[in-house]
Amino acid sequence: MKGLITSQYNGVNYQFTDDGWFNVTLVASRFNTSAHEWIRLPDTQKYIEALHRKYGKTPYLKTTQGNNGGTWLHPKLAVRFTQCLDIDFAIWCDEQIESLIRGDHPTMDVRRLRHQVASTYKAVCGVLQMTRQQQGKDTKPHHYMNEARLINWAMTGKFTGLDRDSLNYDEMDLLAELENQDLILIGCRYSYAQRKTALSAFAQSYKSKRLKQSQQAELLEW
Numbered sequence: 001m002k003g004l005i006t007s008q009y010n011g012v013n014y015q016f017t018d019d020g021w022f023n024v025t026l027v028a029s030r031f032n033t034s035a036h037e038w039i040r041l042p043d044t045q046k047y048i049e050a051l052h053r054k055y056g057k058t059p060y061l062k063t064t065q066g067n068n069g070g071t072w073l074h075p076k077l078a079v080r081f082t083q084c085l086d087i088d089f090a091i092w093c094d095e096q097i098e099s100l101i102r103g104d105h106p107t108m109d110v111r112r113l114r115h116q117v118a119s120t121y122k123a124v125c126g127v128l129q130m131t132r133q134q135q136g137k138d139t140k141p142h143h144y145m146n147e148a149r150l151i152n153w154a155m156t157g158k159f160t161g162l163d164r165d166s167l168n169y170d171e172m173d174l175l176a177e178l179e180n181q182d183l184i185l186i187g188c189r190y191s192y193a194q195r196k197t198a199l200s201a202f203a204q205s206y207k208s209k210r211l212k213q214s215q216q217a218e219l220l221e222w
Helices: 025-031 035-040 042-055 075-083 087-102 106-134 141-156 169-187 192-221
Strands: 004-009 012-017 061-064 070-073
Touching (some): 004 087, 025 070, 075 087, 106 141, 141 192, 169 192
């Protein structure tokens, strides 16, 4: 299975893959039904046969084991299954699958930002090493760690590690912007103290701008 995407409906988390397959194990437990029993129904079998005629005999159901195991339905079959359970839930499921296939699902944006943040941090480390080398200084592991903590401090106010997997989109976006700023500051030979001041000011400006945007959005809703 491809990368897992988790989306929430009415307070319950459901799993998709980034190419639209849907884990119906949790659905079955919530609606007290069985996807395997539904698959065996004559109408379902006729529908699958029609899919085979149209798109070829590819699998439309998979079963996986492990932590993220379960019964997974192909995007073209998942929505039809959920339509038998609850119409509103089926519409939501259809929307999730469409956005995953298009590549614009909100959780995919966060994943792309995570990749961007990881790549930018590698660049920060590279420029930091090069700059120190030009100054005749060695770069030790704690120098990279201190730079990461400096960026984290500008974002959270704490010189500690950061669980990046738990960050939402806005937090990841700020982290990416701070890393970009730090990359520029190091390249411009700003001292650690100067970078600290500049990054703090940038973070405050970013948060203020986001707050104004949020307030304006709320006013428009009224």
